[in-house]
Amino acid sequence: MALQNVETRLPGAPLNGRKGRTALQRGEEVMDSRFDRRLAKLLHHAAQIFCEKGYEGASMRDLSRAAGMSLAGLYHYFESKEDLLYLIQKHTFRTIIERLQEKLKESKDAEERVRIFIENHLEYFLANKEAMKVLTHEDETLKNGRGGEIRAIKREYYKICLDLLEELRREKGLQFSGRLAVLGLFGMINWIYTWHNPRVDLDAGELAEEMSNLFLRGVLNPAKTKRKSAKADA
Amino acid sequence: MALQNVETRLPGAPLNGRKGRTALQRGEEVMDSRFDRRLAKLLHHAAQIFCEKGYEGASMRDLSRAAGMSLAGLYHYFESKEDLLYLIQKHTFRTIIERLQEKLKESKDAEERVRIFIENHLEYFLANKEAMKVLTHEDETLKNGRGGEIRAIKREYYKICLDLLEELRREKGLQFSGRLAVLGLFGMINWIYTWHNPRVDLDAGELAEEMSNLFLRGVLNPAKTKRKSAKADA
């Protein structure tokens, strides 16, 4: 799995060099070259720093220190700080979607598939806390081209969840707003980075079950309660 | 309602000046002086800018431009950029808690009180979107003294919500984790700033009712569903 953008950048002719690609390839496939592996480590360090200080608050010098590489040396691996954030977000998002689609193949039951969605999200979230915080916390940071691309992936993820919920609604003959349900669910599961403490809180699997129960009971049960008016209408 | 910290700063001897307070007071009470009113407007402009660009990404020059005041002039009203964020967060938090406690006096019914909590939160949230985004998005930005003070108010707010839910649980004889329920609820209602569009989405009251229903059904209904194992255990 090569992290970099294959079409536009190859090891051997990596960044601003427009001097003809001398591609380090085997057969047709770009390999996990040393370049790729080093870049992956840099992205990991960068995610930790962006997580801790925020994108704007973190400096390239912080990353240089954490990665044990000179400031100038970093720019061999990506073309700008913005590009760095883009690479982190894209890789994180694509991976979580990829894993989800793999797991969704395991069930055809609508409710079960929603549970798979939640469990996949939380599992990846808690195993990659830093990157996932960067993904959710800095989701308006990127602008224009790179921002648009990330936003497109986000819509894709949203759409998957919406489809799962509407499938459930159809199957059980329920009535609820898909949009509201998706966004309510996203709120619950994305908010976790603000509070989860592995020493105190449940692990991913247990948390996923609890949150699935909470959410699904809320969605599945008929709307029996009517709002009591606190004041008599005047 | 004076915005500033009365004990440490008064109009007339406002900031770095330690030259003896000549307090502009009437009777015992500090008034909404011109100083207070101008400060309130600055906080409003600052909230908009912090909301748009983030705390770190926003510059004092941005604020100077938006407020139509010189860069140096700003420092007559607060002592630093960090103080500015602190004043915004403190005022916002204190106001939402104050209003909540006022409204909670109107009902003794446990479920109704939870609904009041949600409605109050969403009402204030949507009416003060910028300040509330700054409150939630920059909640780890402040450190040390000022950060500790804000975190204390946040715990207070958390505790109010937790007590409401445990009151509900006791009254209805239910079983659920209060912590998980509070944080799940907070996720749903705080996440809103990332998606709410007033031209498309429900208004505060309707949204509060929908979210209350979703959440309360999830909490009130018995845990009937057992997790179906997707794979037979191997």
Place this chain on the structure above:
DNA sequence: TAGAGATTCGAACGAACGTTCGGTAACCTC
């Protein structure tokens, strides 16, 4: 209306920022 304090400003400070450049060392291939 004189004077004291509140308010505002232009200009500048040092520090930190993202990025670039020319060069050196390490590596791989033949």
Place this chain on the structure above:
DNA sequence: GAGGTTACCGAACGTTCGTTCGAATCTCTA
């Protein structure tokens, strides 16, 4: 082991940052 590419670095560039300072103006009271 020569030659070309990859990997990396020290030093610096130009810009922007938060903040300060002394002076000018405005406002209110006595």
